[in-house]
Amino acid sequence: MTTQSSQHSALFTLTAGYRLLLASGSPRRRQFLSEWGLPFELARPDGAEPLPEPGESPDTYTRRAATAKAHAVAANLLGASATGATQLHSKAIILAADTVVAVDGDILGKPNDPRHALSMLQRLTGRGHEVISAVCLLLPSPVGNASMDAAECPMDTEELVFSDVSRVFFHPWPEDVLRAYVNTGEPHDKAGAYAIQGHGAFLVDKIEGSWSTVVGLPVTQLAHLLLNRGFMQPSTSHT
Template structure:
């Protein structure tokens, strides 16, 4: 188990509802940065590194991503003691890259990263990000919710030597589809249809809408007393 509290110095955009403690069930620095951008206090808590579930035969990408996200949320929720579970909103996410019907996972090494990049080069692929939520034990309504969002990314047709140079940077190593659109791999994408945050790994618009609708987040202005 790994636990880390993320401080925030930025003026808050949102604030948790009274009594709600936000737990991000992800070690991804990209997801931490996106959530921290709300100025929201939260704790990062990850379960011991277990093998990620594999796609089942014929399983659609959105169903697989949702299943993997639910698995992460359940694993972290199980680590909480009774008092923490009563107060904690657990947020877990998973992102998959699909080329046609094929799901591209994380490459094992630079050679596999290059192979994935060559497949994506000059083509449009789909990125699906799922978010699974475990609600505080005191919260009314469903104890679990899950959402998915989809974006399409089109790569320019890059020469093999350019893709090989990117693969050698090491950035693709822990990324689904072997690239980071928010990092050095940004040059690969010629066109994006959908939300940038979905491609990075945490679809902010549908997540904010759901949490505001459930009353788990409040606009920060509502917390200011005059």
Template sequence: MALTPVLRRLRGRRVVLASASPRRRDILGYTGLRFEVVPSRFPETLDPAAFATPHDYARENARRKALEVALRLRAKDQRAPDVVIGADTVVAVDQEILEKPEDKEDAMRMLRMLSGRQHSVITAVAIVLSPTPEPGSDTVAPPPDPEVASLFHEETRVTFSELTEELMRDYVDSGEPMDKAGGYALQALGAALVERAEGDFLGAAGFPLNRFCRELQGLLGATSDPV
């Protein structure tokens, strides 16, 4: 999906990705969008059991990450960025949420749960916009609060092959960073564990780019120009 009209609208605007994930940074960079990275400090201590579905849990994490950065930067700079993008990815099997493993043994536990089974990789995205002050408004008044303009998620259904203990141990000991939900990355060596995947591949990798582009176009009221 071409983002040319949107990029034009965002020229000179401050766009922030509220994530330290190099995967999200790289995927968002595919668009040609100019942005800066300011990782969120939201502690991610929400109780998954307090949410009706894994989707709701991921969406709330994404929302809070984006708002934390928007409000922090507004306090620091006296003006929130024009656009802040927050995201959260979880793996769910039988409605149980698997987040980042605590250590190698926790990663082994998760891989055993996923072996030979289908699970969901859910990535939620929040787009926060900073309201534009009305012309002639009081410049002494506090700046308006940033607002969540779009909150959505994409789900990818992933099926693992039957994994042997030796294969799982080799994977865990391979040096792959243990910083991913479910203990594996679909776009890295973890792809060797996957028999098939249905849905948004980039969403499973951490950022649903196609949906994001469509949402951003809708928010900014841009129409597709000929390329």
């Protein structure tokens, strides 16, 4: 695992004694945490992401995928040393997230190749679609009162799972414009074949909902939960 920290003044601080593990390889999710000033460790989950099950809704799938990532990291921690269980309970907050693009109830994952990316963008252009980002938190012994539905997990950890949905509307771009975007290479590892925080920003006419949810992390809900549960607090180092 690699420890990340911010070079800027901290907005929030972790409660003493806790460590934050980000179960994600997403640069933007790392950036969100860095902008908050929170130190965190990268702990990318092993194995392939689960595939959607027949008839599974996009929201249900996104929650399940985020949960699978969090538990994969927890399993790695427990297998790392004989004292892993104690470390997990007393110190580690595991944060995992997953984001999908959905249109007409269909989940659009990452494209297989440029042609697939173009076909996804052609399906999205000139209309609205949903972007769902889900978060799974595996928490040490609870602090304060729960603000969201919680379920007890093995080894006395607590699992909190939530999701947020934003609606994104594309301008009706012609094929040559979409093809030029595909040729930038940006869509190849992006759900729905675009990145609103990158070159793909021009594709979007408007958003109904949270921009951070579209990027990949519903930061308002996450901040509220961590603050309300006592795992972090506003920084007072400069007041």
